[in-house]
Amino acid sequence: xxxxxxxxxxxxxxxxxxxxxxxxxxxxxxxxxxxxxxxxxxxxxxxxxxxxxxxxxxxxxxxxxxxxxxxxxxxxxxxxxxxxxxxxxxxxxxxxxxxxxxxxxxxxxxxxxxxxxxxxx
Numbered sequence: 778x779x780x781x782x783x784x785x786x787x788x789x790x791x792x793x794x795x796x797x798x799x800x801x802x803x804x805x806x807x808x809x810x811x812x813x814x815x816x817x818x819x820x821x822x823x824x825x826x827x828x829x830x831x832x833x834x835x836x837x838x839x840x841x842x843x844x845x846x847x848x849x850x851x852x853x854x855x856x857x858x859x860x861x862x863x864x865x866x867x868x869x870x871x872x873x874x875x876x877x878x879x880x881x882x883x884x885x886x887x888x889x890x891x892x893x894x895x896x897x898x
Contacts, residue, residue: 785836790884814859823845
């Protein structure tokens with residue numbers, strides 16, 4: 778996600794939104810394949826990459842690469858070779874929904890501050 782205002786906070790928020798959106802797509806794919814024989818569930822990690830980009834100053838410099846990686850889950854495999862745990866995926870979907878709502882609220886608040894600073898109102 779790109780913003781008209783590019784600074785470290787906006788870049789971090791954009792990277793986090795992108796990561797959570799990818800996580801939501803992966804969770805939806807996992808849930809859609811709950812009964813597919815041989816399907817292996819995956820999960821998304823972007824937080825460690827975002828944390829590293831913030832810590833080394835890459836986000837502040839504008840050259841911080843934040844990558845999201847989808848990795849197979851370690852959930853035990855069932856009889857049909859599928860390892861999707863519907864309860865686990867449903868909880869992850871709920872958590873990512875709350876994360877996304879929180880991030881979009883932060884983006885809206887951030888843009889409101891910029892608008893106030895630019896217009897004085």
